[in-house]
Amino acid sequence: MTDGHENAGYRQLFDTDRLTFGTGFPLTRRSESRPPVDEEMELAAHAESVGFDALWARDVPLYWPRFGDAGQTFDTWPWLSHVAAHTSEIALGTASVVLPLRHPLHVAKSAASVDRLSDGRLVMGVATGDRDPEFPAFDVDAETRGEAFREHVDVLRTVWREDFPELDSQWGSLEGELDLVPKPTTETIPLLPTGHARQSVEWIGEHGDGWFFYHLPMDTLESYLADWRDAGGEKPYAMAVRTELADDSDAGPEPIHLGYRAGSEWFAEYFRELEDLGVDHVLVSTAGDEPERELTRFAEDVIERV
Template sequence: MPSGRENAGYRRLFDREGLTVGAVFPLTGTNRSTPDPVAEVELAKRAEAVGFDALWTRDVPTFWPRFGDAGQTYDVWPWLSHVAAHTDDVALGTASVVLTLRHPIHVAKSAATVDRLSDGRLVLGVASGDRDPEYPAFGVDRDDRGAIFRERFDAVEACWREEFPELEGEWGVLAGDLDVVPKPTAGTIPLLPTGNSRQSREWIADRGDGWLFYHLPERTLESYLADWRELAGEKPFVIAVRLAFADDPAAEPEPLHLGYRAGVEWVRGYFRRLEEYGLDHVIVGFEGDDPERALTTFADEILDER
């Protein structure tokens, strides 16, 4: 059976010892309106050039001002295809596609297309969603999202792994007379459930190719990692962190939403500790007025010092 571990993006992130690091769009920090695509692509190329291992984009179908942001604004599939055309080797990730709000045949076809166009660089974070008004907008019962997530997860995998699949779910029926093409470069694409996705940890450990989680305090992270290793062995564990560099390099951390504002010295120590805990990958969302400087500072002071 095809394995997501053969995918080029997965290998870039997880086939070597130590911690790898990615950056998340919008790299310009514009998350309430439409970011400049030219500026975003230039920063993406800069991130790849200075040593980031992945570029991640979020799936936010609609803008809910009360939630606070519109994600990266552009739809994940055309956006990642555009980024793929302007980069060479960096992994491309979704953090994360909301399976409960997308038809699995569309997800399977779109993801496989991006995977093919990028020479296998796609890693697919998948989630059950967290914005309440989106469920009625898509005709989905919020209370059913756990079961819907599992059914669509299974359907996406079947569309990749099987020719003319036969399967049925709340989303529809494939009766064996239709195939979904193209197939991914490695026969499948790595799927990383995000957060709890309304599932048990046992299910995530068994079915996922890894686990993508949110920022956690360090002691909590150590506990999660210990539980994950017991359940999933060496399958990767990924977290996302918001980060802003303080002007003072010796500044102690101040809390941001899902992250920290701190001096570069503290940030360097923090990422060393993450690596010592056995974390596999960190998705960094940079805050600040000079995103190119933030990327360069992180590369010079953290990536090059590990």
């Protein structure tokens, strides 16, 4: 069991007996060019005001048109610092930092800085990456990303927890003469491996502070949750579901990529079922040309009824 990870963001999402909801940037749904920053910040504050529990930022180091999106285009860390300045209590998440493409000391300092600047609201989804051209661009061997991920997690935990640590890794060595500052608000920032991250469920259960997964069919989800409870005990399970709220509140579900298009009645029942199964947090999407209205609709017609 990982101790000392329950910062304010983690408690916002998981220290509750209810299913919590987050949504992700860009809230304006502009995924190929720079989103309008002022509008994004207004929508972030609005999401917080109507009842969302988290705002999640992507980590997309380089834009690959074939993959289809560039996240919020801005680098994760300055972006979340800006979001922190325009919100008050909502959790700030990374979904997810591609650890093998980044130096762990840079990640450790950037993440601890955001955590401090936001009064402990940072929760980190962490991943191994799935955009193939990024690996040669950073001179990283994609075949070793699973091993690099494990070592990266160990480095992060060590430099957050220890003063003037000693360690030796593929990224470099520390011999007790240097320290990582600032330290985060808690002993370690909570880490949620995303997908399988090229690890076993047992490894994730032992080393993660929760598990972040993608949308799965209900019977598959039940199997994954059973495996997770065996490996992670009571550690939280979070998942991303693409959601498109139909105008007709009674509309049945229409499968879309990694989620559904449906009316609010069906979504409310669906999320109640997820809650009963033991899902702790869902990252949802709101579509449409009027993002403020869609955030409000989802909060009032779905979240408040779950």
